[in-house]
Amino acid sequence: MMDTGRHRSSSPPDDDDDDDGGNRRFPRDWLRRLLMRHAHNHPNMPPDLHDVALVVAPMVDASDLPYRLLTRRYNANLCYTPMIHARMFVDKPGYRRKFWKVGVGTPAEDRPLIVQFCGNDKHVLLSAMKLVENDVDGVDINCGCPQGIARRGRYGAYLMEEDGGDRIVDIVRHLSTNLTVPVCVKLRILPTGIDDSLMLYGRLVDAGASMLAIHGRDRHQRQDATGSADWDAIRRVVDLVGDRVPVLANGGISNMDDVRACLEYTGADGVMSSEAILEYPPLYTETNTRSTNYLRTGPGRLDVASDYLELCRRYPPDDGGQGSGLKCIRAHMHRFLHADMRGNASLRDAVVRTFTMEGAGDVIDMARNIHESCGHDVGDEQLSWYVRHRVGLGGSHDRGGEDEDDDEEERKHGSSKEDDECPCNVFGEVCADDGDY
Ligand SMILES: Cc1cc2nc3c(=O)[nH]c(=O)nc-3n(C[C@H](O)[C@H](O)[C@H](O)COP(=O)(O)O)c2cc1C
Structure with missing residues (x-):
């Protein structure tokens, strides 16, 4: 493995960091300082990762x-x-209430937190971000969503291509000039390749972006064409702008072996996981790794599902918590219990028909009975939902042609692969048209 210089962030803050042609107000090590301020919340963090972002x-x-x-x-x-x-968020009070308690923010234990917005109008984005800026640690612009709704709305991954990149650069300059928190951007690789992407990323940093999160895939890599993330590309981003801003590596992180390999390979300041951590929230602990002989040493999926429900009782997702209530809870249960549902149609039906919190609790009881009747061993648990599209990619997640039935079932019940990948339609313009808010 190469020397990646990942620990450049440990060096003392450079007073000249702001003098790089942009209007960024935050020195390069703002992220490391933020993590260190909250480090007491993570007493079990492995020492080698103490200043790394696990996102x-x-x-x-x-x-x-x-x-x-x-x-x-x-x-x-x-x-x-x-x-x-x-x-x-700006125009509709009902929508806003679901997403944020303006003036109150989020519970203290939910920090550090970055709030992500989508949009393509710098004035609207600024108005939205102003409503949250006093209660968050950063804001982010979505330049990654590949869906049709993002194409029509000219946001997400398509925003990177608007006016040859001029629009997103102008947005970042406007936001970073007018906000008091770091302005971050989550980006894909441009369809024209990494060289064009690097030019754009450099311009964004010049314009004042304080962090880039790079999803190492382009917008065509979705659903069955998702493929593996390009860590070489992410390493080039780190080489280009990593001395000025933190870079997060996103794509294909499924356990702590991947975390360490990705950090070492790319030199990024942190890793960001999505699908794998969705299925198994303790992903950033030493479990299902080489050192545990790929055994699950953390809590089992039933305990995870049950703890999530308990948190939902205290913090209902649709009351300022950015989720659509029971629909959101059902989707989580589906992912947590995917391995159990694949072999049990009754459990699958029970998850799909969960319309109350009591019903969600019943699902867990049902799964627990199934585990007890078949002598289930938590140590044997592996990711299941995560690997559903990862057939043929090689590595430990290539389990051969599985899950056609499952996809068919998801389509029937309205949770399609498209929804799974980035279901912007849940909260995007479609909801507005539906009169949901
Ligand atoms: C259910 C779901 C919802 C997502 N929603 C968003 C989103 O709101 N904003 C965004 O930038 N990316 C979104 N993504 C993309 C992820 O943030 C991430 O970039 C992508 O899944 C690749 O990471 P992974 O390989 O770890 O899954 C979503 C992904 C999933 C699975």
């Missing part, structure tokens, strides 16, 4: 408040909210 990705209807709190118990030291639609 929960922004996920629509999935990185909701109760879910984030669960991941934070297991070393996740930086979380993103789901993408919030900036214009709806």
